[in-house]
Amino acid sequence: MNDTRDFTVAERIRAKFDDLTRAERQLANTIRKNYPASGLGSITAIAETSDVSTPTVVRMAKKLGFKGFPELQAALRSEVEATLSNPIAKHNRWAESAPDTHILNRFADAVMDNMRQTLRQIDPQEFDAVVKLLADKDRSIHVVGGRLSRSLADYFFTHMQVIRDHLTLVASNSNTWPHYVLNMREGDVLVVFDVRRYERDIxxxxxxxxxxxxxxxxxxDQWGSPAAKHATHSFHCRIEAPSAWDSSVVTLSILETVISAVQTENWDETQDRMKDLEDLFDTTKLFKKFI
Amino acid sequence: MNDTRDFTVAERIRAKFDDLTRAERQLANTIRKNYPASGLGSITAIAETSDVSTPTVVRMAKKLGFKGFPELQAALRSEVEATLSNPIAKHNRWAESAPDTHILNRFADAVMDNMRQTLRQIDPQEFDAVVKLLADKDRSIHVVGGRLSRSLADYFFTHMQVIRDHLTLVASNSNTWPHYVLNMREGDVLVVFDVRRYERDIxxxxxxxxxxxxxxxxxxDQWGSPAAKHATHSFHCRIEAPSAWDSSVVTLSILETVISAVQTENWDETQDRMKDLEDLFDTTKLFKKFI
DNA sequence: TTCTTTTAGAAATATTTGTTTCAGAAATGT
DNA sequence: ACATTTCTGAAACAAATATTTCTAAAAGAA
Structure with missing residues (x-):
């Protein structure tokens, strides 16, 4: 019938993942976490690591087409054996089943390179200074982005909104920008996203x-927007990629790091705001029911 | 004193080999045979393979300095784990002048971990299939995102716009969604972004x-939106980060990889559209001069 | 809401694994 | 050959591991 005997445990997990329940997914993710070694202990051990009960493990094993946990484990063991006896180290590729030349691997390599280079030249003190500025509740924050970096500005704004108030997202239409400038005061902070091709209006x-x-x-980016001349602090993120476009991955990563740091700085307030927000969402949902 | 705790099982066997008895050597050689996987089964299994009794296995384990067989096996397991754990640039420190504990380094570590794990479980064939779908000019593409994943949908839309037409960005207000569904036809593609907390409307x-x-x-994300049940293809991106929020970095990275691949597929058309776009921007700029 | 279905872990049970004991076999020395 | 020591596995035992059952809780539908 549907003889799944030839699939690896990882493949079976992927295939069935959508049919798994919450606890089972939790377990599946633990097994994947450092696959396949993570599944070699006893059922008790793996259940504890995943924070699920042993019956859940048995149930999942059966869902994946095994007779029970020992059979699943035997499958894992033979995978380990096969992997270890294969001298061609296939452990140094991102997507193991795709060739080095596949875009998945090439792109990941590029991202990795960009990360390395960008982080090496970031000054932690400057980073800390930026965090301090953004965490300062006495300053209003204005956020603006160009055509391509718009989404980043947006992302930053959405997340910062939870952390603090006095936050403005400057609309994308540059005709309206003078109005926004009217509202800026001394001591305020303007967060600008600008990558090539740089925009004159910015x-x-x-x-x-x-x-x-x-x-x-x-x-x-690494070449620097002309606006850098006026910037107190600037982050130059590497954006090269095997693509006709530039990659925003590293910029987003730095951005998230900043958000995380600001959040830590303001933790008490953030926590309250998050709770309020949760409540508001719940209210909205309730409200919707009656529509 | 004789703390053998840091030696591998193989080393211990070699060191003690001369003190082993006939049956024990037989066992030791079986373990060496295809080390270390051979020792991962039950004590019964390994005894049988070696044609010795289980007490022999226990005795040897003790001779090698373990408390019992399970302890020996645990040692083997952690050796397997160490061997298999993917060594893709587990890199000392990202921002060299900041300590390991600085958020810059911790965040970068988390991001790279996410990258590794996500890519390992992506099926390249599924990826290729997705690219093919998105490159198909006969299908209209609709893009939608939730509250937090909105920016990603936006980013995707902006870039895909350059590559092809018949592209719709579904507005964020879910009240209007039925209208969008009206315009969907059989064969169309809907690209959905949904990370926790998952949205019922999606x-x-x-x-x-x-x-x-x-x-x-x-x-x-790694836990999977409930919408996964209806999805033909889904990408599960790891989003863990040392932050109160989840990280979208890996999702963006996969997204950019998809964009890059689609662009390659449609290169001729894309090139033309890019040129047209350039011209349009120039015109706009020129136009502005007269205002 | 209220009812139904699904899910998940505690507890009981069955099964397997690992250890110890012990007696006979093999090896070694005299 | 005999005594002594060492080695080995069968069997009994102890200790886990794995499975099943069952109920409370959660999720979903009416």
Whole structure:
């Protein structure tokens, strides 16, 4: 019938993942975590690591087409054996079943390189200074992005909203920007995203903001937006990729790191705001029921 | 004193080999035979393979300095784990002048871990299939995201716009979604972004789309959105981070890889569209000069 | 809401694994 | 050849591991 005898445990997990329950997925993820070695202990051990009960393990083993846990484990053992006896180290590829030349592997390599290079040249003190600025509740924060970096600005805004108030996302239409500048005060912070091709309007906005005594934080690429001249702090993220476009992965990573650090700085307040937000979402859901 | 705790099982066998008896050597050689996988079964199994009795196994384990067989086996397991754990650049420190504990380094570690694990469980064939779907000009593509994954949907949309037409970004307000479903036709593709907490409305949209014969591509997290049940293809991206929020870095990375692959598939058309776009931007700029 | 279905772990049970004991076999020395 | 020592596995025992059953809790449907 549907003889699954030839599939690896990992493949079976992937195939059946959508049919697994919450606890089973938790377990599946633990097994995947450092596969396949993680599944070699006793059923008790693996259940404890995954924070599920042993019956859950048995149930999942059966869902995956095994007769019981020992059979699943035997499968894992023979996979280990096969892997270890294969001298061609297939352990140094991102997507193991794709060739080195597959875009999945090439892209991951590029991202990795970008990460390394970017982080090596970030000054932790400057990073800390930026975090301090963004955590300062007495300063209003304004966020703006260009055509391609718009999504990053958006992402940053959405997350920062939970952490603090006095936050403005500057609309994308540059015609309206002067209005936003009107509302900027000395000591405020303007977070600018600008990667090539750099936008002239952003440079102008930076100039205007600077002249009002606003502190500029800039996220840009390795070549540097012209706005860098006016920026107090700037992060130059590597954006090379095997693609016709640039990669925003590293920029997003730094951005998330900043968000995480700011959140830690303001933890008490953030916690309250998160709770309020949860409540609000619940209310909304309830409200919707009656529509 | 004679703390043998740091030696591998193989080393211990070699060191003590001369003190072993006939039956024990027989056993030792079986273990060496295809080390270390051979020792991962039950004591019964290994005794049988070696044609010795189980007490012999226990005695040898003790001679080698273990408390009993399970302890020996645990040692073997951790050796396997060490051998198999993927050594892709487990890199000393990202930001060299910051301590290991600095959030810059911790975050980067987490991101790279996520990358590794996510890519390991992506099926390249599934990836290729997704690329093919998205490159197919006869299918319209619809893109939708939840509250937090909205920016990703946005990013994807912006870039895909350059590559092809018949592209719709579904508005964030879920009240309007039925209208979008009206425009979906059999064979169309719906790209869904949904990470926890999963949104009920997205599940509904997925159901509606599915019932109209639309192919679903889902980007979700390691726990899996409930919409996965309806998805033809889904990418489970690891999103753990040392933060109160989840990290979208890996999702973005996979997304960019997809974009890059689709772009390669459609290179001729893409090139033309890029050129047209450039021209349009120039025109806009020129136009502005006269305002 | 209230009812039904699904899910998940505690507890009981069955099964297997690992250890100890012990007596006979093999090896070694005299 | 005989005595002594060492080695080995059968069998009894102890200790886990694995499975099943069952109920409370959670999720979903009406």
């Amino acid at each position: 440079l102008r906005l930076a100039e205007m903001a600077k002249s009002k005594g606003v502190t500029l934080i800039l996220f840009t | 599940l509904r949209l997925a159901e509606m789309a599915k019932s109209k014969g639309v192919t679903l591509i889902l980007f979700t």
